[in-house]
Amino acid sequence: MQSCAGESSGRRPTTFRSLATKFSIFTATLVFWVVATLLAYNLRQDNFDVAKGLLVFVVVLLVAGAISRFTIRLLIRPLRLLQDGITSATNGRLEPVQVSKTGDEIEYLGESFNSMIQALAESQEEVRQHQDLLEQRIQQRTEDLETALRRAQAVNDEKSEFLAGISHELRTPMSGLIGMIDLTLSGPLNAEQTEHLQTTQRLAYSLLHLLNEVLDLSKVEAGRMVLDQTPFELRALLSDSAKSVEPLAARKAVAVEYSISPGVPAQAIGDPLRIRQIVCNLLSNAVKFTERGTVSLTADATMDESRNVTLKVCVRDSGNGIDADQLPLIFDKQSRAGGAGLSLEITKKLVELHSGEIRVESKVGGGTTFEVTLRSGIVAAAPAISAPRSGIAALARSVSDRARVLVVEDNLVNQKVVVAVLSKRGFEIELAGDGREALRKLEVNDFDVVLMDVQMPVLDGLETTRIIRQDARWSDLPIIAMTAHAMNGDRERCLQAGMSAYISKPVHPSDLVDLVQQFLRAQV
Numbered sequence: 001m002q003s004c005a006g007e008s009s010g011r012r013p014t015t016f017r018s019l020a021t022k023f024s025i026f027t028a029t030l031v032f033w034v035v036a037t038l039l040a041y042n043l044r045q046d047n048f049d050v051a052k053g054l055l056v057f058v059v060v061l062l063v064a065g066a067i068s069r070f071t072i073r074l075l076i077r078p079l080r081l082l083q084d085g086i087t088s089a090t091n092g093r094l095e096p097v098q099v100s101k102t103g104d105e106i107e108y109l110g111e112s113f114n115s116m117i118q119a120l121a122e123s124q125e126e127v128r129q130h131q132d133l134l135e136q137r138i139q140q141r142t143e144d145l146e147t148a149l150r151r152a153q154a155v156n157d158e159k160s161e162f163l164a165g166i167s168h169e170l171r172t173p174m175s176g177l178i179g180m181i182d183l184t185l186s187g188p189l190n191a192e193q194t195e196h197l198q199t200t201q202r203l204a205y206s207l208l209h210l211l212n213e214v215l216d217l218s219k220v221e222a223g224r225m226v227l228d229q230t231p232f233e234l235r236a237l238l239s240d241s242a243k244s245v246e247p248l249a250a251r252k253a254v255a256v257e258y259s260i261s262p263g264v265p266a267q268a269i270g271d272p273l274r275i276r277q278i279v280c281n282l283l284s285n286a287v288k289f290t291e292r293g294t295v296s297l298t299a300d301a302t303m304d305e306s307r308n309v310t311l312k313v314c315v316r317d318s319g320n321g322i323d324a325d326q327l328p329l330i331f332d333k334q335s336r337a338g339g340a341g342l343s344l345e346i347t348k349k350l351v352e353l354h355s356g357e358i359r360v361e362s363k364v365g366g367g368t369t370f371e372v373t374l375r376s377g378i379v380a381a382a383p384a385i386s387a388p389r390s391g392i393a394a395l396a397r398s399v400s401d402r403a404r405v406l407v408v409e410d411n412l413v414n415q416k417v418v419v420a421v422l423s424k425r426g427f428e429i430e431l432a433g434d435g436r437e438a439l440r441k442l443e444v445n446d447f448d449v450v451l452m453d454v455q456m457p458v459l460d461g462l463e464t465t466r467i468i469r470q471d472a473r474w475s476d477l478p479i480i481a482m483t484a485h486a487m488n489g490d491r492e493r494c495l496q497a498g499m500s501a502y503i504s505k506p507v508h509p510s511d512l513v514d515l516v517q518q519f520l521r522a523q524v
Contacts (some may be wrong), residue, residue, distance in 0.1 A: 179417030
């Protein structure tokens with residue numbers, strides 16, 4: 001029989017003897033000592049009797065055997081049962097042991113062991129119940145979280161759909177409004193009429209700018225704004241951004257200066273719209289809060305071995321400055337001197353999309369400085385060899401004179417605007433009010449370019465484009481999406497449907513003409 005200590009530790013002692021073995025050795029030693037003592041005594045008295053000695057030996061042996069058997073029954077067997085119970089408990093089976101009714105410490109030890117086993121079993125059951133309850137709570141919390149996430153996603157999708165609808169509903173009439181203003185301004189007007197229309201035009205573009213800011217902010221907060229990677233002229237973008245605020249600055253006697261370091265690459269690959277938005281927001285904000293003096297733009301850049309560009313832009317003004325306690329709030333939907341609207345908050349988020357940072361320093365009465373660092377999203381491109389502008393202009397005129405354009409647009413005002421803009425450039429225009437009418441006109445006439453609205457009755461622009469692309473006759477026909485949808489993903493949906501390019505409403509006349517001529521030049 002193994003000892004309890006040996007089992008509990010998981011290994012036997014180096015020299016192991018069971019209690020029964022030890023007791024047998026003790027009994028044999030005792031018998032030998034008794035027999036040896038009697039023999040020695042009889043030999044000393046010279047009255048040794050062999051028969052008597054054998055009798056004594058047998059009697060002592062029988063007594064020793066009886067004592068050994070009695071001891072094993074009362075001591076060894078209960079201990080063996082206790083050891084089996086301990087072994088069973090060690091192996092994870094909490095079962096009570098059979099207790100011998102000896103009425104002594106062994107019985108007490110067995111009962112104590114059974115009490116311990118029962119307590120352990122009850123505790124284990126409580127732990128199991130608690131674990132089951134915990135698992136149920138975790139499962140319930142997980143289901144609640146998944147439900148909350150689904151609801152949040154549904155709300156976010158509804159928000160995106162709502163914003164997309166609002167964008168389309170607002171951009172459609174604004175496109176016609178701005179287009180009509182542009183057309184009217186290009187005609188004969190007196191000074192007063194020109195001033196009134198120019199004021200109306202500025203208000204219309206301000207409203208469009210506010211709409212774009214709201215949409216941009218919602219896209220950034222929803223995590224749906226993705227930076228484009230298209231080739232553009234970086235140095236020209238920076239200088240054009242500075243020039244774009246010169247009319248506003250001129251009305252306030254504010255000079256606009258800009259300096260672009262030679263380290264800024266001429267051509268780059270990135271998101272020109274968002275970079276221009278960052279720079280123009282800072283410049284417009286600086287002009288807005290400067291009554292007189294100077295607004296300056298400086299730009300510098302560094303480039304690593306992979307041609308990744310780190311662009312640093314600094315905009316300084318000589319305005320009234322910002323109080324120190326207002327500086328932490330200027331990027332939180334509010335800004336200095338009555339607030340700068342959403343432009344600074346959107347600028348900060350756009351900078352963060354470029355893995356960059358924006359810092360501001362200001363002193364009351366000493367002007368303000370905004371410093372922006374864009375660390376990703378811009379890659380320097382190899383300079384492109386382009387034809388002289390005079391040659392391009394001549395080519396544009398030659399292709400415009402004979403180009404036929406199909407305008408697919410259901411809004412009558414937008415039809416008038418597009419026809420007026422393109423007709424002045426010498427294009428031949430034909431109109432279609434929906435996709436089905438456009439397909440009929442394609443069957444009977446040849447066109448060089450198609451301007452396709454997306455949302456139309458009867459047959460929308462996306463499905464119309466898919467049908468056109470299925471016909472080999474029109475597989476290479478340029479189809480330009482001209483839509484009031486301006487949410488993230490709209491451009492991708494148009495291109496996936498087979499459209500060649502995408503331009504959002506309101507469309508600036510020069511942008512529309514340049515895009516059309518770009519495809520016409522590619523066909524020459």
